[in-house]
Amino acid sequence: MAAKEHEVLENYITQHNLKITKQRRAVLEAFLASEEHVSAEDLYKIVSVKEPKIGLATVYRTLSLLTESGLAAELDFGDGQKRYEHNYEHDHHDHMICTQCGKIIEFHNPLIEKLQEDVAREHGFEITTHKLDMFGICKDCR
Amino acid sequence: MAAKEHEVLENYITQHNLKITKQRRAVLEAFLASEEHVSAEDLYKIVSVKEPKIGLATVYRTLSLLTESGLAAELDFGDGQKRYEHNYEHDHHDHMICTQCGKIIEFHNPLIEKLQEDVAREHGFEITTHKLDMFGICKDCR
DNA sequence: CTACCTGCAAATTATTTGCCTTAAC
DNA sequence: GTTAAGGCAAATAATTTGCAGGTAG
Numbered sequence: 001m002a003a004k005e006h007e008v009l010e011n012y013i014t015q016h017n018l019k020i021t022k023q024r025r026a027v028l029e030a031f032l033a034s035e036e037h038v039s040a041e042d043l044y045k046i047v048s049v050k051e052p053k054i055g056l057a058t059v060y061r062t063l064s065l066l067t068e069s070g071l072a073a074e075l076d077f078g079d080g081q082k083r084y085e086h087n088y089e090h091d092h093h094d095h096m097i098c099t100q101c102g103k104i105i106e107f108h109n110p111l112i113e114k115l116q117e118d119v120a121r122e123h124g125f126e127i128t129t130h131k132l133d134m135f136g137i138c139k140d141c142r
Numbered sequence: 143m144a145a146k147e148h149e150v151l152e153n154y155i156t157q158h159n160l161k162i163t164k165q166r167r168a169v170l171e172a173f174l175a176s177e178e179h180v181s182a183e184d185l186y187k188i189v190s191v192k193e194p195k196i197g198l199a200t201v202y203r204t205l206s207l208l209t210e211s212g213l214a215a216e217l218d219f220g221d222g223q224k225r226y227e228h229n230y231e232h233d234h235h236d237h238m239i240c241t242q243c244g245k246i247i248e249f250h251n252p253l254i255e256k257l258q259e260d261v262a263r264e265h266g267f268e269i270t271t272h273k274l275d276m277f278g279i280c281k282d283c284r
Numbered sequence: 285c286t287a288c289c290t291g292c293a294a295a296t297t298a299t300t301t302g303c304c305t306t307a308a309c
Numbered sequence: 310g311t312t313a314a315g316g317c318a319a320a321t322a323a324t325t326t327g328c329a330g331g332t333a334g
Contacts, residue, residue, distance in 0.1 A: 019308045019313055040299080055316045060299065078218045080324090081298065096267045105265055112257045116276060119251050124281025125238045132274045134258060139266025161288055161333050182324080197291045202324060222299090223323070 005032060005071055005088050012069035026051045027062040028071075037075060037083040037104055077133065094131070098138035105138065147174055147213055147230050154211035168193045169204040170213075179217060179225040179246060219275065236273070240280035247280065 009028055013020055030046040031038065044059045063084055066072035073087035077097055092113075096105040112132070120127045151170055155162055172188040173180065186201045205226055208214035215229035219239055234255075238247040254274070262269045 017313080021308070021314065023315065053316075057300075057317080058315055061314085074220075076218065076220045078216075096262060096265060096269075098267075099270065105267060107261050107265065109257060109261050112254055112261070115251060115254050115257070116274075119249050119254070120238060120276060120278065123238060123247055123249065124284070125240075125247060125276070125278055126284060127238075127276050127278040128241065129278075130274070130276040132258075132272065134262060134267070134269050134272040136262065136267055136269040136271075142266070142268060159288080163289065163333070165290070195291075199292080199325075200290060203289085 008071055008088060009066070009069055012065070018065075023047075023051060023054050023058050024062050024065065026054065027059055028066065031063075031066060031072065031084065032086075036085045036106075038085075039081050039083050041081075043084075094133065096134045096136065096138070098141055099135050100137055100141035103138050103140070150213055150230060151208065151211055154207070160207075165189075165193060165196050165200050166204050166207065168196065169201055170208065173205075173208060173214065173226065174228075178227045178248075180227075181223050181225050183223075185226075236275065238276045238278065238280070240283055241277050242279055242283035245280050245282070 006028070009024070010020060012018075013024075026047050027043060030043050034043065034046065040056070040059050040063055043063070044054070044056050047054055047059060063072060066084070067074055067087075071086070071088045072084045075083040075085055075095075077083065077095075091108060093106040093108040094112075096107065098104070113130075116130060117127065148170065151166075152162060154160075155166075168189050169185060172185050176185065176188065182198070182201050182205055185205070186196070186198050189196055189201060205214065208226070209216055209229075213228070213230045214226045217225040217227055217237075219225065219237075233250060235248040235250040236254075238249065240246070255272075258272060259269065
């Protein structure tokens with residue numbers, strides 16, 4: 001599957017007359033190996049080990065590339081920092097965020113999604129994407 | 143109702159050994175008179191008319207106060223700017239955001255909320271707040 | 285009079301950009 | 310060889326903070 005994801009990025013890159021570089025490969029590598037919900041700073045630290053000369057700006061630029069190519073999705077939990085999660089052949093899911101320990105539980109509920117579509121239709125609204133975040137206390141922190 | 147909201151703020155202020163100032167009153171006034179979803183900058187511009195000496199920092203500080211006292215709620219539509227909406231004796235609602243014209247449609251769907259509670263319970267998670275934002279195209283822009 | 289509050293400017297934080305050098309293709 | 314990419318430092322943008330003087334209680 002990692003192979004597939006490399007392909008996705010390389011296809012995107014060649015289709016847009018861009019170039020495959022060792023920095024881009026390193027960021028992709030680190031992103032694929034990372035847990036969900038990494039920040040640019042997180043990735044920068046990880047990549048810096050193998051690629052000490054890399055600049056934070058390059059990480060940001062590569063993350064845009066990953067997002068545009070469909071490999072990554074941006075998250076914003078309202079703490080002033082963007083996170084990124086795997087988005088390739090991953091089903092859509094939403095998040096429960098524990099405000100105590102920071103743990104993030106993912107879930108997917110088709111019925112909720114269906115109701116969203118219903119509400120949207122009632123308003124003549126066509127949903128492109130949506131985001132459902134529930135903040136609270138997880139079972140380990142209660 | 144505006145009277146009630148003034149009381150809420152004044153109670154909060156006196157209970158916390160804070161002071162009622164004309165700046166705070168002016169920001170509250172502007173906030174109450176404002177449309178939903180104002181940014182700090184929006185309010186600053188409005189308040190500046192009546193109170194030309196006010197500083198942007200004061201608006202930010204007062205908005206925190208309004209949020210803490212329960213009159214305002216922070217919103218974040220991911221465009222790098224916080225918005226504020228009325229939160230006092232207003233029912234919870236979610237948002238549909240038109241990515242074309244920027245219009246925001248509010249809605250409330252008890253069944254969706256119930257399902258959220260159900261999902262949370264399955265995970266031993268206790269919801270404090272939640273946020274459901276649907277991005278897409280509104281009926282006027284289709 | 286004693287905090288707290290204000291305005292202002294400077295600091296912070298996350299992210300973006302400009303620019304010149306370097307490396308893909 | 311072109312042309313895009315990278316590194317670095319400077320620029321943004323929204324928000325926060327420090328401080329010295331002002332004001333509410």
